[in-house]
Amino acid sequence: xxxxxxxxxxxxxxxxxxxxxxxxxxxxxxxxxxxxxxxxxxxxxxxxxxxxxxxxxxxxxxxxxxxxxxxxxxxxxxxxxxxxxxxxxxxxxxxxxxxxxxxxx
Amino acid sequence: xxxxxxxxxxxxxxxxxxxxxxxxxxxxxxxxxxxxxxxxxxxxxxxxxxxxxxxxxxxxxxxxxxxxxxxxxxxxxxxxxxxxxxxxxxxxxxxxxxxxxxxxxxxxxxxxxxxxxx
Numbered sequence: 001x002x003x004x005x006x007x008x009x010x011x012x013x014x015x016x017x018x019x020x021x022x023x024x025x026x027x028x029x030x031x032x033x034x035x036x037x038x039x040x041x042x043x044x045x046x047x048x049x050x051x052x053x054x055x056x057x058x059x060x061x062x063x064x065x066x067x068x069x070x071x072x073x074x075x076x077x078x079x080x081x082x083x084x085x086x087x088x089x090x091x092x093x094x095x096x097x098x099x100x101x102x103x104x105x
Numbered sequence: 106x107x108x109x110x111x112x113x114x115x116x117x118x119x120x121x122x123x124x125x126x127x128x129x130x131x132x133x134x135x136x137x138x139x140x141x142x143x144x145x146x147x148x149x150x151x152x153x154x155x156x157x158x159x160x161x162x163x164x165x166x167x168x169x170x171x172x173x174x175x176x177x178x179x180x181x182x183x184x185x186x187x188x189x190x191x192x193x194x195x196x197x198x199x200x201x202x203x204x205x206x207x208x209x210x211x212x213x214x215x216x217x218x219x220x221x222x223x
Contacts, residue, residue, distance in 0.1 A: 033209045042200060042213040049207055086151060090208020093166065094141075094153035 002026055004087050004097035011103040017075035020100045022087035024068045031091040034063055034072045037099075038083045046085075047072060079104045107131040109201050111217035117195075118223055123188040125217055127201030128181070135159050135179050139204040142175060142186045144197040145216070152197075156204055157184050191221045 003025040012018045022032065030050040035043035045054045047063035050070060062073045074081055082104045087097040113125035127140070134140055141156040155165035157175045165173050169188070177184040188195060199217045202210040 031208055035210075042215050043210070044213075045209060045211050048205075048209040048211075054211070084149065088151075088208075088210070093164075094208060096143075096151035096153070099149045099151075 002028060002089050002092045002095050004089060004095055006085075006087060006097040006100045008098070009101045009103065011105055012077050013105045014079055015076045017073065018077050018102065020072040020074075020085050020102070022065075022070045022072070022097050024070070024089055024091075026092070027067045028089040028091035030066050031089055032063075032065065032070045033088045033090070034061075035086045035088065036081075036083045037086065043086065074102075077102075077104060107203060107212045109203065109212060109214035111199060111201050111214045113199075113217055113219070115218055115220060117191055117219060117221050119192055119221055120190055123186070123191050123195060123219055123221070125186045125199055125201075125219070126183055127185070127214060128183050129203075130182070132203070134177060134182055134184060138206075139164075140175075140177070140184045141202045141204045141210060143200045143202055143210070143213075145200070146197045154186070154188075193221050195219070196221045 005023045032050045034047040037043045051063045064071050084099040084101045086099050108130045110128045117123045137159045139156040139158045142154040145151045157163050172189045174187045201214045203212040
């Protein structure tokens with residue numbers, strides 16, 4: 001299995017810039033995707049293929065990386081961004097990171 | 106606009122089979138793409154379980170291969186999950202999703218909570 005490692009939690013203030021990291025146990029090229037999940041809701045696609053913004057997602061969200069290290073950036077953060085963010089790779093079947101819970105102070 | 110909706114029993118006894126249905130509207134499942142089941146455990150771990158392709162072929166997570174079956178009813182535009190010999194460790198929220206080329210899940214159902222308990 002390709003293991004994806006994310007930091008468990010972050011807390012930032014509105015208007016700040018936040019980066020959420022995801023490290024893969026082996027290279028996944030750019031086959032990395034990011035989702036936002038709020039309590040009681042289904043995951044929502046934000047970024048696909050490492051850096052492509054899904055239609056309808058605010059341009060405050062961006063993604064970067066290739067190989068084993070990937071980043072989701074939110075700039076500027078808004079209160080509504082409170083959620084858990086997951087990375088998911090599709091190089092070797094599909095696996096998800098453990099999620100990063102983002103708190104807006 | 107595509108929509109997916111999971112349905113099925115919320116409580117299953119240990120050793121029995123878990124069966125869920127994903128009903129799709131706004132897109133015909135035989136037109137393209139793969140159709141996946143993903144689950145989220147208490148504690149937030151997410152696991153891809155498997156998919157059925159638009160042509161009917163299947164691909165399963167090796168960790169579940171002996172217990173899982175994904176089928177479909179094209180006349181109803183539905184696909185199904187069956188997981189056999191469940192234990193309490195199969196307690197989770199189960200999602201169905203559309204998977205695009207490149208392996209990205211762009212549309213998800215709202216999820217079905219399933220508890221395995223006697």
